[in-house]
Amino acid sequence: xxxxxxxxxxxxxxxxxxxxxxxxxxxxxxxxxxxxxxxxxxxxxxxxxxxxxxxxxxxxxxxxxxxxxxxxxxxxxxxxxxxxxxxxxxxxxxxxxxxxxxxxxxxxxxxxxxxxxxxxxxxxxxxxxxxxxxxxxxxxxxxxxxxxxxxxxxxxxxxxxxxxxxxxxxxxxxxxxxxxxxxxxxxxxxxxxxxxxxxxxxxxxxxxxxxxxxxxxxxxxxxxxxxxxxxxxxxxxxxxxxxxxxxxxxxxxxxxxxxxxxxxxxxxxxxxxxxxxxxxxxxxxxxxxxxxxxxxxxxxxxxxxxxxxxxxxxxxxxxxxxxxxxxxxxxxxxxxxxxxxxxxxxxxxxxxxxxxxxxxxxxxxxxxxxxxxxxxxxxxxxxxxxxxxxxxxxxxxxxxxxxxxxxxxxxxxxxxxxxxxxxxxxxxxxx
Amino acid sequence: xxxxxxxxxxxxxxxxxxxxxxxxxxxxxxxxxxxxxxxxxxxxxxxxxxxxxxxxxxxxxxxxxxxxxxxxxxxxxxxxxxxxxxxxxxxxxxxxxxxxxxxxxxxxxxxxxxxxxxxxxxxxxxxxxxxxxxxxxxxxxxxxxxxxxxxxxxxxxxxxxxxxxxxxxxxxxxxxxxxxxxxxxxxxxxxxxxxxxxxxxxxxxxxxxxxxxxxxxxxxxxxxxxxxxxxxxxxxxxxxxxxxxxxxxxxxxxxxxxxxxxxxxxxxxxxxxxxxxxxxxxxxxxxxxxxxxxxxxxxxxxxxxxxxxxxxxxxxxxxxxxxxxxxxxxxxxxxxxxxxxxxxxxxxxxxxxxxxxxxxxxxxxxxxxxxxxxxxxxxxxxxxxxxxxxxxxxxxxxxxxxxxxxxxxxxxxxxxxxxxxxxxxxxxxxxxxxxxxxxxxxxxxxxxxxxxxxxxxxxxxxxxxxxxxxxxxxxxxxxxxxxxxxxxxxxxxxxxxxxxx
Numbered sequence: 013x014x015x016x017x018x019x020x021x022x023x024x025x026x027x028x029x030x031x032x033x034x035x036x037x038x039x040x041x042x043x044x045x046x047x048x049x050x051x052x053x054x055x056x057x058x059x060x061x062x063x064x065x066x067x068x069x070x071x072x073x074x075x076x077x078x079x080x081x082x083x084x085x086x087x088x089x090x091x092x093x094x095x096x097x098x099x100x101x102x103x104x105x106x107x108x109x110x111x112x113x114x115x116x117x118x119x120x121x122x123x124x125x126x127x128x129x130x131x132x133x134x135x136x137x138x139x140x141x142x143x144x145x146x147x148x149x150x151x152x153x154x155x156x157x158x159x160x161x162x163x164x165x166x167x168x169x170x171x172x173x174x175x176x177x178x179x180x181x182x183x184x185x186x187x188x189x190x191x192x193x194x195x196x197x198x199x200x201x202x203x204x205x206x207x208x209x210x211x212x213x214x215x216x217x218x219x220x221x222x223x224x225x226x227x228x229x230x231x232x233x234x235x236x237x238x239x240x241x242x243x244x245x246x247x248x249x250x251x252x253x254x255x256x257x258x259x260x261x262x263x264x265x266x267x268x269x270x271x272x273x274x275x276x277x278x279x280x281x282x283x284x285x286x287x288x289x290x291x292x293x294x295x296x297x298x299x300x301x302x303x304x305x306x307x308x309x310x311x312x313x314x315x316x317x318x319x320x321x322x323x324x325x326x327x328x329x330x331x332x333x334x335x336x337x338x339x340x341x342x343x344x345x346x347x348x349x350x351x352x353x354x355x356x357x358x359x360x361x362x363x364x365x366x367x368x369x370x371x372x373x374x375x376x377x378x379x380x381x382x383x384x385x386x387x388x389x390x391x392x393x394x395x396x397x398x399x400x401x402x403x404x405x406x407x408x409x410x411x412x413x414x415x416x417x418x419x420x421x422x423x424x425x426x427x428x429x430x431x432x433x434x435x436x437x438x439x440x441x442x443x
Numbered sequence: 444x445x446x447x448x449x450x451x452x453x454x455x456x457x458x459x460x461x462x463x464x465x466x467x468x469x470x471x472x473x474x475x476x477x478x479x480x481x482x483x484x485x486x487x488x489x490x491x492x493x494x495x496x497x498x499x500x501x502x503x504x505x506x507x508x509x510x511x512x513x514x515x516x517x518x519x520x521x522x523x524x525x526x527x528x529x530x531x532x533x534x535x536x537x538x539x540x541x542x543x544x545x546x547x548x549x550x551x552x553x554x555x556x557x558x559x560x561x562x563x564x565x566x567x568x569x570x571x572x573x574x575x576x577x578x579x580x581x582x583x584x585x586x587x588x589x590x591x592x593x594x595x596x597x598x599x600x601x602x603x604x605x606x607x608x609x610x611x612x613x614x615x616x617x618x619x620x621x622x623x624x625x626x627x628x629x630x631x632x633x634x635x636x637x638x639x640x641x642x643x644x645x646x647x648x649x650x651x652x653x654x655x656x657x658x659x660x661x662x663x664x665x666x667x668x669x670x671x672x673x674x675x676x677x678x679x680x681x682x683x684x685x686x687x688x689x690x691x692x693x694x695x696x697x698x699x700x701x702x703x704x705x706x707x708x709x710x711x712x713x714x715x716x717x718x719x720x721x722x723x724x725x726x727x728x729x730x731x732x733x734x735x736x737x738x739x740x741x742x743x744x745x746x747x748x749x750x751x752x753x754x755x756x757x758x759x760x761x762x763x764x765x766x767x768x769x770x771x772x773x774x775x776x777x778x779x780x781x782x783x784x785x786x787x788x789x790x791x792x793x794x795x796x797x798x799x800x801x802x803x804x805x806x807x808x809x810x811x812x813x814x815x816x817x818x819x820x821x822x823x824x825x826x827x828x829x830x831x832x833x834x835x836x837x838x839x840x841x842x843x844x845x846x847x848x849x850x851x852x853x854x855x856x857x858x859x860x861x862x863x864x865x866x867x868x869x870x871x872x873x874x875x876x877x878x879x880x881x882x883x884x885x886x887x888x889x890x891x892x893x894x895x896x897x898x899x900x901x902x903x904x905x906x907x908x909x910x911x912x913x914x915x916x917x918x919x920x921x922x923x924x925x926x927x928x929x930x931x932x933x934x935x936x937x938x939x940x941x942x943x944x
Contacts, residue, residue, distance in 0.1 A: 159909060176908045254538065258545075262544070347874055348549065350874065351873075388823075389686065415880070415882075441791055
């Protein structure tokens with residue numbers, strides 16, 4: 013199953029911010045079931061967010077609608093226009109040049125013009141649909157309940173690992189609600205997809221080699237200019253306003269539902285930022301290039317649930333928006349902002365520096381890749397300062413981390429395969 | 444003083460640090476924590492000028508005489524007369540305090556730990572906002588009383604400081620180092636690189652031979668951090684200066700260093716630290732009952748667990764402090780070395796459960812992919828703990844006093860030092876202790892100290908052939924009070940005593 017990232021960015025009409033903020037608050041209050049844009053109705057939707065970017069960093073206020081879905085963007089846009097026309101019309105009606113309506117075809121055409129293609133994106137649960145993720149969570153839950161009942165009844169006493177596994181297999185086979193689990197799941201990534209991504213990367217490398225004689229002088233000049241700019245580009249000096257951070261924190265680490273004894277923490281958080289790209293030809297050329305390279309890597313290397321070495325990102329992408337003047341970053345990640353930024357600094361500083369050093373006020377860098385994000389305190393201040401508040405955010409599986417999704421998938425994928433003793437032990441540990 | 448670039452080998456100016464940085468005053472069993480309000484700022488500053496030279500410093504060797512250490516809240520610094528521009532250079536946790544909606548969510552301060560119910564430091568203090576924390580340590584209760592009486596006359600003079608409510612008494616238990624649940628505490632501490640050898644409180648012995656040296660190096664691998672993780676103004680783990688509050692350069696800043704990151708300003712934080720203080724009540728009978736029940740629930744099962752073992756699985760160490768990694772089967776009776784990781788021998792938590800208290804609060808190198816990088820990350824979230832128990836110990840079950848004293852409050856006065864509260868103390872609290880999804884676990888929090896009420900399910904104990912789930916492990920610890928404070932260096936205390944206004 014293919015997944016797609018669809019982002020719509022539209023200018024907000026003059027004087028509409030207050031009204032829009034109220035509408036977004038209604039959606040944000042109950043993203044799944046609100047009357048305007050009930051996102052819970054879409055079985056193919058993993059995550060979605062609505063962000064009103066109206067800080068000093070944007071020229072005109074913008075409404076950003078980010079969604080991560082199963083299937084193609086075209087199919088998703090059609091479904092969305094048809095099923096949620098009224099809500100989308102309410103959101104975008106006041107945009108300059110709005111020619112949509114509640115009529116699906118017209119709405120879809122107008123929205124399609126405002127779709128922003130990601131420069132680089134990452135998908136954690138490669139190849140797994142919302143349906144499959146939820147099914148595999150249920151499988152794991154039901155096996156857990158089965159094991160608890162067996163343990164209670166003394167049914168596991170003295171059993172070998174293989175015998176325990178056989179019991180679990182028998183339980184799943186005989187459980188009508190788990191009949192789907194008896195079929196082999198599709199691969200997370202097909203051979204054709206793998207081959208395609210590798211071929212594309214090979215082609216790029218080949219082209220670079222062929223063009224090397226031409227590229228070397230360009231790169232050399234570019235490097236000299238870069239080093240000069242790295243020493244003189246202004247960096248952020250002041251910490252972000254406490255009020256700004258409090259506003260961001262108000263929608264972070266939320267408790268969605270009351271658990272057994274009290275509020276249960278959402279597994280994930282959302283982050284988006286809109287940052288002006290530094291002026292000049294160098295950055296205009298460099299940034300798309302870095303994103304292109306990163307995207308190639310993401311398709312080949314980061315398909316096992318980790319971006320860089322970060323195991324906690326479900327969907328994230330960078331897009332150039334507003335005639336390439338701004339860089340949009342959107343991420344749906346596990347855990348707190350603090351732990352996410354810690355991962356950035358500890359595990360992915362190089363890649364992030366390569367991208368974000370092309371945007372304004374980024375901490376001092378060296379040779380495009382060094383320092384920058386590795387300067388923990390300054391990078392965190394910069395990231396907080398450039399972050400937008402999330403007005404509304406939807407997650408299809410609020411209690412699943414990336415690690416849990418992968419673990420549930422592994423339980424299912426190896427449920428009925430032949431395993432040696434070590435494989436069986438490993439599989440049992442996943443329970 | 445001229446601006447000198449900081450280097451990794453720079454000597455630590457321990458004579459300017461308060462003693463709490465160096466020691467927990469374990470040789471002085473009686474401690475008193477006095478919360479004060481500044482009445483007359485002029486009188487308070489005069490007292491500070493006098494007392495700055497009497498604060499027990501980190502360079503001094505252990506003594507039986509009473510010791511004094513001081514910390515201030517951000518509100519206290521404002522009351523003292525520190526200008527707004529300078530107050531704004533304090534990190535946000537200090538400015539906002541421990542009680543904000545987001546912090547309460549992240550720290551697990553809801554339900555039984557709701558700040559509205561706190562004994563001190565909560566949102567409803569009104570007039571009685573905590574400004575100064577006076578910490579007194581003494582060999583005997585009489586000595587403590589005498590010291591307190593003497594100090595009280597001094598700081599009360601001219602209406603300088605008034606005490607808020609009753610002070611909190613910290614008492615070491617009969618077996619020093621033990622906490623009320625019956626476990627040895629404070630065994631794994633970060634150690635600042637470059638700390639003078641003689642002053643090392645944890646491992647004072649100099650290695651005698653190659654084997655001992657190797658063992659010491661292994662311990663250092665798990666304990667050493669850059670000094671800037673604990674004390675402000677030195678290089679931290681990121682190779683950057685741990686930036687604290689600053690003040691404008693003036694005639695008063697002679698003894699302060701220039702702040703290399705803020706032109707024209709001096710480092711008020713240097714040799715100081717940020718102190719997190721929380722009063723954590725421990726429900727000892729509930730803990731013992733839960734452990735007993737969990738153990739009984741396993742009798743007749745495939746793999747029975749003794750009460751000692753259940754408790755050890757929850758804590759991650761045996762009562763003696765011995766690690767389950769080194770001693771998986773029974774308590775050897777002594778703590779053993781702190782130089783152990785999880786990756787090599789216990790990746791799957793068969794010895795020490797992934798979700799055990801000590802493994803959550805210090806996961807060390809626990810990672811399949813890259814233990815060394817994980818250890819590096821863990822080092823960025825260490826805190827130097829300086830707490831001690833409070834309240835009388837629960838008598839043995841057979842004693843007549845049980846009925847009377849079972850209801851009495853007891854627990855831990857949790858004090859820790861760090862330079863970045865969000866990255867260190869708060870991170871441990873929300874990303875490790877109260878995170879239902881810690882390290883691939885699904886829907887459980889720290890079984891020993893997690894938020895109360897616990898928002899989720901049973902504690903997972905990895906086992907063969909299949910893991911077991913232990914229910915009832917929650918609700919033993921609740922927060923009764925808390926504050927974020929600044930523990931200044933001596934030069935900074937002098938500066939504060941001299942601010943005009």
